[in-house]
Amino acid sequence: MNDGEAPRMPERRVLLKAGGTVLMSAWLLGGCSHSQGVDDPLRGPDRPTPHARFLTDAERRTLRALVDRLIPAGLEPGAAAAHAEDAIDALLAAFLTDPPLIYAGGPYSDRAGAARNDLARFIPLDEYETLAWRLVIEGSQGRPEREFNGPVIGLQAIYREGLAHLDARAAELATGVLPAALGEILRERLADTPLSDVLDLVNALTGTETFADLPALLRNVIVFDDSDAKVRALVDVAFLDTLDGTYGAPEYGGNRDLVGWTSTEWPGDVQPRGWTAEQVSHRDPPGPFDALLPPPYGGGDAPRGSGAAAPLVIPAGESLTAAILDAQGSLAALRRRLDVAARVRPEWIWRAHHG
Template sequence: MTDGDAPRMPQRRVVLKAGGTALMGAWLLSGCESSQPVDDRLRGPDRPTPRARFLTDAELRTLRALVDRLIPAGLQPGAAAAHAEEAIDALLAAFMTDPPLIHAGGPYSDRAGGTRNDFERFMPLDDYEALAWRIVIEGSLGRPEREFNGPVVGLQQIYRDGLAHLEARAAQLATGVLPAALGDILRERLGDTPLSDVLDLVNSLTGTEGFADLPALLRDVIVLDYSDAQVQALIDVAFPGTLDGTYGAPEYGGNRDLVGWTSTGWPGDVQPRGWTDSEVIHRDPPGPFDALLPPSYGGVDFGPPAAGVRARPEFELPPLLIAAGETLAATIMNAEGSLAALQRRLAVQDRVRPEWIWRAAHG
């Protein structure tokens, strides 16, 4: 990648709108108010489903330090404030509770007038669903009934091995072993950060630091080393998991104090209150980055036109921006959750220091 190919990551509001990255099923429950009676089968068990733990305290601390670099705090709270690592751990431990912590119940939480929080009561899985999710989370484990498509390494093993590898890389830094691609990382990924900044931080290490103890800049050096296949295998699952944990429904373990929703202007689940007629019919006021979104998000809404008058907004998006918005949405979706693939696809012709992955204060 050349100097002019540094990736520009979209603002997190753009990612959420255009890419549809959050996979939490409870998000789908927010919509227009319905007068239909609630089927009790949607509500889940009588008691809230407890969460279990899979990762050790040390592993959870390492994971927290990782998600902090994937969505760092800046002008808005990041993944650490949302405790995204706890949502990831809850998924890894999904089958340690009954029912498994996979699909939140519904249709209402108690955030918008519901009498109880149905989201806390997770839904039982049928045999097919349970098998599919166990393969994803636990892996095939050499069991014939799980290897009809071949062996599968589960999320539990990917996270456990990947977090251990981050600790090993942190120990290497203290001995002066730097990534072979350090120059490319500094030039292309960290906005021409001077090598002297990295060396000063490395020289200050005592050799007792784990990954979570490293300054943010040194954690970035490890995370952004695309020549390290083990790190990138972890990032490919941790990046979408961090998005889910930061911006998903809090019942899944993240989005602490709703920081993921409030920081992006997302109103959250609105049932049973629902949306007003005006909110359903009219567009939101355009934001500064909405010109980069697909046409369905562009323009300004001035209410219904007068009888016999064709509606026409005051401005229309130029064709170039319309094409750019459509391309951006397709790019995010085509990356299929891989951070490395997304960054490669978003390479542009000017160098930019990504706000979401670099913090000037090193910590």
């Protein structure tokens, strides 16, 4: 089984359509005034903000192998093609740059006619924002001024410890130590993958492999092991960061060559060019799967009783958005909610022929 054939996490198109507006629009906000050659607190400095690195080369390699499993390549490019690991590393190193790599400026990039890319010029943080984001990224580190609500483990520690644990789990596989929940992982998470496929790959290991050296199937076995609290803690954080790095603005370090946008047919930021009157007034040309959607989602209007379209079951977008929010950042919780959402319920049934 190669990377392209490996089973996927929850369908990225489902997540993107349900919550993509939140993921990809926050960075579009920015100030409206600008003086060329002068730093503007609303638009960032008059120079692009550099990216820094926090992780070692070995850690970045492990992280790249992880994001490749969280959003694997298939019919479209995945997180590895988008270099989502670069965006994650840039976030971990946010305070190694000045200003910190947190809030991209605005209002425009240079992708739609603007003279310069304001999004590449990050906005300085005030004192409150600096403390809040240092807590998120660096943690409290035992400092009294940061532990007013108790100790906080930052993203840097979560990633550093989690990536080391992935490599440790890879070394364990060579000794024949497999997850206790392997049968459940193969049955429910890896589409009934035969145990023999796993054992054949394990028997071929030499004991020198890191997580990045493992074949995709064995990396999936580790990533999907919800019984491992350390793996779960890392994946819960890394999955959302991988979504951002794959589908967010490239100024944050990911979405290389805009593959996250082109693969989902999202046009990206179009200001200041904007849309023509015709584009605003008429629907987009139909795509290959649009006929499967009901009319409010851009599908065709099948005549009543024509039999031209079969009944279609779709989860309501509001339900999917609620599932993402209710999961509170936990990928395991999100998967459980999506499993429930996939079951047929009357309020989710749409009959395209209105019969």
